Amino acid sequence: NAGVTxxxxxxxxxxxxxxxxxxxxxxxxxxxxxxxxxxGMGLRLIYYSASEGTTDKGEVPNGYNVSRLNKRxxxxxxxxxxxxxxxxxxxxxxxGTGGTYEQYFGPGTRLTVT
Amino acid sequence: xxxxxQSLFLSVREGDSSVINCTYTDSSSTYLYWYKQxxxxxxxxxxxxxxNMDMKQDQRLTVLLNKKDKHLSLRIADTQTGDSAIYFCxxxxxxGGYNKLIFGAGTRLAVHP
Numbered sequence: 001n002a003g004v005t006x007x008x009x010x011x012x013x014x015x016x017x018x019x020x021x022x023x024x025x026x027x028x029x030x031x032x033x034x035x036x037x038x039x040g041m042g043l044r045l046i047y048y049s050a051s052e053g054t055t056d057k058g059e060v061p062n063g064y065n066v067s068r069l070n071k072r073x074x075x076x077x078x079x080x081x082x083x084x085x086x087x088x089x090x091x092x093x094x095x096g097t098g099g100t101y102e103q104y105f106g107p108g109t110r111l112t113v114t
Numbered sequence: 115x116x117x118x119x120q121s122l123f124l125s126v127r128e129g130d131s132s133v134i135n136c137t138y139t140d141s142s143s144t145y146l147y148w149y150k151q152x153x154x155x156x157x158x159x160x161x162x163x164x165x166n167m168d169m170k171q172d173q174r175l176t177v178l179l180n181k182k183d184k185h186l187s188l189r190i191a192d193t194q195t196g197d198s199a200i201y202f203c204x205x206x207x208x209x210g211g212y213n214k215l216i217f218g219a220g221t222r223l224a225v226h227p
Contacts, residue, residue: 004156031213040122042202042219043157050213058214090156096213100164101145101206103215105156 001026004106006091012112013081021076021109023091030096032074033103034058034066036087043090049074051096081113116140116207120218126225132190134221136203141184143205147215148177148188151200160188160201190223198225 007022025032030051035043035058045058047066055066063085065077074093078085088110092103117139126132138146144165149157163170163177163186170177176189186205190197203218 040219042118043217045214048213056213092157094213100162101215102147102159102162103157104159105149107156108154 003027004091004093004104006089006106006109008109009107010110012114013078014114015082017081018077018079019081019111020078021089021091021111022073023075023106024073025091025093025104026072027093027095027104028071029093029104030071031094032068033092033094034064034074034076035090035092036060036085037090037108038087046076046089078111081111083113085111086113087111115209116143116205116216118203118205118216118218120201120203120221122219123222124224126193126223128193128195128225128227130193132193132197132223132225134188134190134201134203134223136186136188136218138184138186138203138205138216140205140207140209141181143207145206146177146179146186147204147206148175148186149202149204149217151202151220153199157202193223193225195225195227198223 033048034046049068091106147162148160174191200220204215
């Protein structure tokens with residue numbers, strides 16, 4: 001099993017450009033998440049999808065959109081990138097209800113907006 | 115909402131024990147987790163503890179939970195240079211339907227000879 005995979009690994013954007021970060025999991029998990037990690041601030045939840053067909057806002061959703069394409073894939077879109085969105089983005093998945101709710105993380109996408 | 119706090123930095127000598135501390139605010143949190151992040155990598159689950167437990171041991175790792183004080187700790191015995199990483203505490207509060215973990219800011223552990 002590959003676990004949680006993310007593409008791309010690195011990306012540089014100019015202000016105003018758009019891009020989509022891709023995430024896929026092969027663990028048949030119900031729930032998927034997008035976080036951003038900034039120095040000294042830990043992980044902040046952007047959006048999550050508790051199950052296929054549902055998405056909900058997290059702590060910092062402004063400037064982002066998400067799509068739960070199917071049970072495996074959950075993408076994050078930046079419509080008009082801003083320097084404040086320079087960060088490391090992590091996708092995670094979780095079995096969901098009935099388990100211990102732990103989350104499994106991808107390797108991250110390092111995004112720089114100039 | 116739930117708040118999770120950790121000290122940001124800990125330095126220990128190789129071979130000593132490390133103790134990383136975490137406090138949280140929601141006493142109804144059901145599961146509590148420790149994750150490890152090595153440089154340039156994602157977070158890796160180290161261990162978790164259920165709220166009805168006081169202690170959990172897994173090889174060199176010992177997790178202690180004090181529910182009264184809302185305090186969680188991770189002890190790493192015989193700390194090695196490979197343990198140098200950022201350690202995140204996370205809790206699962208019932209609010210949000212058990213779908214969201216709340217993370218602390220992370221403690222950077224530096225192990226020196």
